[in-house]
Amino acid sequence: MTSSQADPAPADSGQADPASVDSGTPDTGAPDSGDHRRAPRQGRAVEDPTFYRAEPVSFVRRGERMTSGQQRAWDTMHQQLLIEVPRHHASTSVLPDAQIDVPAAFDHPEHPLTVEIGSGLGEATAHAAQQHPERNFLAVEVYTPGLAKLMEEVERRGLTNVRVMQANAPEVLDVVLQPGQVDELWIFFSDPWHKKRHHKRRLITDAFAARAARVLRPGGAWRLATDWSNYAEQMREIIEASEEFNNEHLGERAGEDSPLTDIRRQEIEKREAEPDFVDERGGWAPRFEGRTLTSFEDKALKAGRNIFDLTARRL
Numbered sequence: 001m002t003s004s005q006a007d008p009a010p011a012d013s014g015q016a017d018p019a020s021v022d023s024g025t026p027d028t029g030a031p032d033s034g035d036h037r038r039a040p041r042q043g044r045a046v047e048d049p050t051f052y053r054a055e056p057v058s059f060v061r062r063g064e065r066m067t068s069g070q071q072r073a074w075d076t077m078h079q080q081l082l083i084e085v086p087r088h089h090a091s092t093s094v095l096p097d098a099q100i101d102v103p104a105a106f107d108h109p110e111h112p113l114t115v116e117i118g119s120g121l122g123e124a125t126a127h128a129a130q131q132h133p134e135r136n137f138l139a140v141e142v143y144t145p146g147l148a149k150l151m152e153e154v155e156r157r158g159l160t161n162v163r164v165m166q167a168n169a170p171e172v173l174d175v176v177l178q179p180g181q182v183d184e185l186w187i188f189f190s191d192p193w194h195k196k197r198h199h200k201r202r203l204i205t206d207a208f209a210a211r212a213a214r215v216l217r218p219g220g221a222w223r224l225a226t227d228w229s230n231y232a233e234q235m236r237e238i239i240e241a242s243e244e245f246n247n248e249h250l251g252e253r254a255g256e257d258s259p260l261t262d263i264r265r266q267e268i269e270k271r272e273a274e275p276d277f278v279d280e281r282g283g284w285a286p287r288f289e290g291r292t293l294t295s296f297e298d299k300a301l302k303a304g305r306n307i308f309d310l311t312a313r314r315l
């Protein structure tokens with residue numbers, strides 16, 4: 001989420017803020033400064049809960065306090081909705097040899113599966129699940145109040161096609177989901193980690209694309225949206241460099257039609273305006289009609305930022 005120009009956005013926006021959040025290490029009690037610039041020493045990665053393999057995790061744990069409504073929804077709904085995960089070295093990790101049958105957790109295992117990663121408050125999943133009872137939706141998130149908020153919505157709307165998982169997404173893709181099991185993979189407003197020195201914490205990387213490719217069926221869609229232009233360019237680069245995906249809108253919305261051209265000519269996102277900038281490359285998807293306007297996106301729009309959608313089609 002990038003609803004603020006702070007890096008990252010304030011905790012109440014649903015986005016991690018290293019300065020105001022608690023540690024990513026709830027199991028160990030070890031303090032987490034939120035500054036993960038140093039890679040773990042060789043051999044330590046497996047015990048360091050702020051890393052998965054050699055990769056720093058893309059989140060910092062935020063306050064876990066829930067509203068009374070969220071707490072009630074969690075208490076009454078979690079047995080039905082939460083797919084339990086055997087843990088490894090951290091409370092959001094996944095045991096490397098865990099065996100979890102995700103389709104079997106749904107009433108209709110045969111229905112196509114959409115996975116939303118970083119579902120935040122669950123607005124996109126709840127909306128889409130209501131629109132599409134013929135599909136299954138798995139929300140993957142580390143933030144407990146966000147998952148509880150989604151449980152509240154599932155109950156309020158009477159949805160039967162939603163399940164949730166509280167875990168670090170790369171581990172879910174590596175261990176939990178099976179090859180070709182996913183029909184659509186959604187990541188909307190992934191934490192942008194604005195500062196260059198924090199870019200290594202971004203979720204969308206070449207390695208992540210390989211993970212996404214493994215779990216998506218041939219012809220399946222990986223849909224991305226962000227309001228941070230530099231991250232949008234990184235996502236486009238990763239998709240177009242991958243041999244396992246096609247950018248479904250390659251070359252579209254280029255030049256004067258590009259949201260990148262528009263935003264770069266303005267003084268926004270902590271950058272100076274570049275009046276002569278032209279995005280010759282394009283490749284931006286139209287707004288995905290299945291993506292409801294979340295409170296996060298609404299804030300970004302009100303702050304004057306542009307939204308970049310991308311659709312990668314699994315070859």
Ligand SMILES: C[S@@+](CC[C@H](N)C(=O)[O-])C[C@H]1O[C@@H](n2cnc3c(N)ncnc32)[C@H](O)[C@@H]1O
Pocket residue numbers: 001002014015016057058059117118119120121140141142143146167168169170187188189190191203294295296297
């Ligand atoms: C910026 S918010 C966007 C939330 C939502 N998609 C929306 O558009 O409102 C990003 C969310 O991704 C979650 N997140 C970040 N890294 C994650 C990871 N590795 N695994 C699971 N969730 C993650 C954060 O906890 C946060 O709620």
